Amino acid sequence: MSMPDTATPDRQHLSPRPACPTAVAPDARPLVALRLTVNNHPGVMSHVCGLFARRAFNVEAILCTPVNGGQVSRIWLLVAEDERLEQMVRQVRKLHDVLDVRRRPAGGEGFARLAECMAAWERETAGQ
Amino acid sequence: MPTHTPSRSTSGPAPGAAPAPRKRQPNGADLVIRLLERQGIDVIAGIPGGANLPLYDALGRAGSIRHVLARHEQGAGFMAQGMARVTGRPAVFFATSGPGATNTLTAIADAKLDSVPVVCITGQVPLSLVGSDAFQEVDIYGMSIPVTKHNFLVRSVEELAEVIPAAFRIAASGRPGPVLVDIPKNVQMAPVDQAVFDNPPLPGQPAPPPAPDPAGISRAAALLDAAKRPMLYLGGGVVASGASDMAVQLAERAGLPTVMTLMALGAMPAGHPLSLGMLGMHAARHTNLLLAECDVLLVAGARFDDRAVGKAERFCPQATIIHIDIDESELDKILPVHCGITGDVGLALAELLPLLRTRAEAGREAWLTRVEECRRRHPFVMPGADDPRTPYGLIRCAADAVDHDAIVATDVGQHQMRTAQAYPLRGPRRWLTSGGLGTMGFGLPAAIGAALARPEATVLCFTGDGSLQMNIQELATAAEEGVNVKILLADNNALGLVRQQQELFYEGRLVASSYRRKVDFARIAEGFGVPAVDLDASEHPLRDLADALRAPGPCLIRVTVPAGANVYPMVPPGADNLHMIGGEPEPGDAMPALSEDDDDSDTHADATGGRHVHA
Numbered sequence: 135m136s137m138p139d140t141a142t143p144d145r146q147h148l149s150p151r152p153a154c155p156t157a158v159a160p161d162a163r164p165l166v167a168l169r170l171t172v173n174n175h176p177g178v179m180s181h182v183c184g185l186f187a188r189r190a191f192n193v194e195a196i197l198c199t200p201v202n203g204g205q206v207s208r209i210w211l212l213v214a215e216d217e218r219l220e221q222m223v224r225q226v227r228k229l230h231d232v233l234d235v236r237r238r239p240a241g242g243e244g245f246a247r248l249a250e251c252m253a254a255w256e257r258e259t260a261g262q
Numbered sequence: 263m264p265t266h267t268p269s270r271s272t273s274g275p276a277p278g279a280a281p282a283p284r285k286r287q288p289n290g291a292d293l294v295i296r297l298l299e300r301q302g303i304d305v306i307a308g309i310p311g312g313a314n315l316p317l318y319d320a321l322g323r324a325g326s327i328r329h330v331l332a333r334h335e336q337g338a339g340f341m342a343q344g345m346a347r348v349t350g351r352p353a354v355f356f357a358t359s360g361p362g363a364t365n366t367l368t369a370i371a372d373a374k375l376d377s378v379p380v381v382c383i384t385g386q387v388p389l390s391l392v393g394s395d396a397f398q399e400v401d402i403y404g405m406s407i408p409v410t411k412h413n414f415l416v417r418s419v420e421e422l423a424e425v426i427p428a429a430f431r432i433a434a435s436g437r438p439g440p441v442l443v444d445i446p447k448n449v450q451m452a453p454v455d456q457a458v459f460d461n462p463p464l465p466g467q468p469a470p471p472p473a474p475d476p477a478g479i480s481r482a483a484a485l486l487d488a489a490k491r492p493m494l495y496l497g498g499g500v501v502a503s504g505a506s507d508m509a510v511q512l513a514e515r516a517g518l519p520t521v522m523t524l525m526a527l528g529a530m531p532a533g534h535p536l537s538l539g540m541l542g543m544h545a546a547r548h549t550n551l552l553l554a555e556c557d558v559l560l561v562a563g564a565r566f567d568d569r570a571v572g573k574a575e576r577f578c579p580q581a582t583i584i585h586i587d588i589d590e591s592e593l594d595k596i597l598p599v600h601c602g603i604t605g606d607v608g609l610a611l612a613e614l615l616p617l618l619r620t621r622a623e624a625g626r627e628a629w630l631t632r633v634e635e636c637r638r639r640h641p642f643v644m645p646g647a648d649d650p651r652t653p654y655g656l657i658r659c660a661a662d663a664v665d666h667d668a669i670v671a672t673d674v675g676q677h678q679m680r681t682a683q684a685y686p687l688r689g690p691r692r693w694l695t696s697g698g699l700g701t702m703g704f705g706l707p708a709a710i711g712a713a714l715a716r717p718e719a720t721v722l723c724f725t726g727d728g729s730l731q732m733n734i735q736e737l738a739t740a741a742e743e744g745v746n747v748k749i750l751l752a753d754n755n756a757l758g759l760v761r762q763q764q765e766l767f768y769e770g771r772l773v774a775s776s777y778r779r780k781v782d783f784a785r786i787a788e789g790f791g792v793p794a795v796d797l798d799a800s801e802h803p804l805r806d807l808a809d810a811l812r813a814p815g816p817c818l819i820r821v822t823v824p825a826g827a828n829v830y831p832m833v834p835p836g837a838d839n840l841h842m843i844g845g846e847p848e849p850g851d852a853m854p855a856l857s858e859d860d861d862d863s864d865t866h867a868d869a870t871g872g873r874h875v876h877a
């Protein structure tokens with residue numbers, strides 16, 4: 135699984151929002167980072183995202199990276215703290231392809247670096 | 263599925279010449295059938311089509327598995343559910359791609375909500391065409407994600423040997439549930455190594471259930487031992503884990519009055535002195551009243567469904583709640599619990615039982631006396647129970663005419679709630695009802711499935727005229743297979759339960775809840791080849807009912823019931839469980855006082871305030 139490589143990014147959608155997610159959600163709730171270790175196959179992302187969508191959890195950022203050799207991937211999710219989060223995490227753990235779930239308060243750094251990278255892309259491709 | 267056969271007559275072997283006998287190389291479809299045989303599957307319900315024809319071809323060649331040709335894929339799905347619900351083991355159904363696959367979704371969703379282990383195997387268009395909007399292509403993998411426990415799109419024939427056993431393991435492990443396996447046609451047709459075919463992997467078995475946390479168990483024991491007014495609340499998980507006997511023993515040891523959810527009926531036999539029957543929306547009055555008095559509630563294998571607990575914040579307001587469930591995500595989902603234990607209910611109850619003080623040691627007599635007093639003062643009323651031509655009488659008289667091992671299926675509506683209230687179920691795995699999804703059309707095909715799995719049993723299917731019409735085509739399957747299914751139709755020519763809600767909560771405005779034309783169900787049944795008895799026309803209805811139930815094979819027994827006969831008591835949706843309407847012993851009595859803080863202004867209940875309701 136890899137990040138979708140969109141040749142023509144939907145700039146209208148991207149530009150009004152700050153490219154760099156910070157440690158709080160737009161409504162000022164603290165952000166939590168979830169690290170999921172998952173079996174790497176084409177359906178995992180829909181399984182995971184479906185769960186969050188159904189309970190109307192806004193995912194602030196999402197990143198997927200392969201882990202040694204690609205049998206397994208990590209999905210990194212940034213979500214706002216919410217009293218339902220613990221229950222949500224239990225539901226994610228139940229997914230057959232999810233091997234491990236960890237959470238910690240989001241300092242923002244990791245995602246910020248990613249956001250920088252994306253912002254660079256935005257700048258370089260501006261006007262194309 | 264158009265097939266194009268080139269007509270070349272000059273080359274190749276002469277038509278009609280016998281091909282040299284040669285061992286044909288097995289293909290993916292053969293391997294699937296082989297793996298299903300090894301899982302112990304002996305009946306599969308389904309419908310063939312272009313994309314699963316190789317599977318059917320393999321099924322036919324193997325000849326080892328009985329195929330039951332359903333008339334609709336939803337019917338096939340409910341037949342598999344019927345088999346799985348009575349045996350506790352995963353059952354299989356087949357559908358082709360596209361419309362065949364979409365037709366399975368309701369039955370799969372139903373299995374998800376009631377935690378029933380079924381494996382749905384769909385054919386898919388060849389992988390090279392997946393994603394191209396090919397003929398009869400739908401993304402059933404994507405569509406079934408939210409309604410399955412897990413699902414697979416098999417991308418190579420090598421994966422089959424892993425996926426099929428995994429599907430069974432997942433369906434049956436932990437909290438059971440449905441698994442869908444989508445197999446593209448080219449994977450079904452791909453050659454399989456003879457060596458793999460001859461030495462297939464071991465069948466998938468349920469993973470050993472997780473052991474409950476011992477600290478939680480001792481905390482639960484301490485809470486229960488100190489309780490003055492404890493109660494036991496059983497859910498479908500008790501049946502799923504085979505823990506019914508253990509639950510009864512535990513209740514007996516500690517003297518725990520016991521309530522059951524719709525899914526758990528039969529876990530404690532009806533008539534057991536500690537049984538208070540079903541709780542919630544259509545419970546007997548004393549059941550909900552006593553729950554409000556209990557101080558410690560042990561909840562086993564249940565998920566606090568709103569039909570059971572009513573308004574969650576007001577449920578058992580005085581109680582410390584202990585919750586045991588195999589699914590950790592159910593703990594604290596609806597209600598914060600004081601003691602949550604993740605683990606198999608059977609194991610947990612077995613560990614808890616010896617730790618508990620006995621009924622005598624704990625001094626439970628005062629509480630049990632209070633329970634009896636409440637039961638006497640607020641009994642469940644069942645008008646017309648002796649007359650098979652009344653809604654309750656049909657259920658009670660049918661129960662009297664069959665033995666304790668009869669299996670009972672229902673559809674969805676007033677007849678379902680009445681059966682849940684009135685049928686004396688004597689044990690687990692004899693009760694098939696669509697609890698979580700409430701799917702009209704469940705009853706007949708589920709009953710057929712139950713009869714296929716338990717050919718020696720009598721299967722009663724209590725249905726309504728609305729529900730029966732949702733899968734009525736399966737009458738043909740029932741006739742063809744000769745299954746011992748007795749359909750008991752309470753015909754009010756209406757969507758009775760909808761009508762009831764309109765009457766009670768929408769100021770009596772009846773919209774689209776009754777039919778303008780009557781259906782001649784007896785003739786319809788006979789047209790399908792199922793004999794029918796109309797009790798309306800009968801001079802000896804009790805005798806005719808008993809005779810019909812005794813005769814082997816399927817039959818339909820129909821009786822007219824009044825559309826205005828509502829099911830009571832009823833807790834309005836969203837109200838707390840003390841807010842019961844109707845169901846008093848004597849019609850004409852004033853409504854008994856509700857709870858002291860009865861000020862549910864945010865429910866529709868006020869619409870009935872002071873209204874005289876006949877039970």
Ligand SMILES: Cc1ncc(C[n+]2csc(CCOP(=O)(O)OP(=O)(O)O)c2C)c(N)n1
Nearest residue numbers: 675676677702726727728729756757758759
């Ligand atoms: C597939 C489906 N559609 C709609 C409903 C909503 N619904 C619940 S009960 C009911 C009426 C059932 O009528 P019938 O089977 O005749 O039973 P009765 O209540 O009359 O006994 C309806 C329409 C449902 N539960 N399932």
Ligand SMILES: [Mg+2]
Nearest residue numbers: 726727756758
């Ligand atoms: Mg009806």
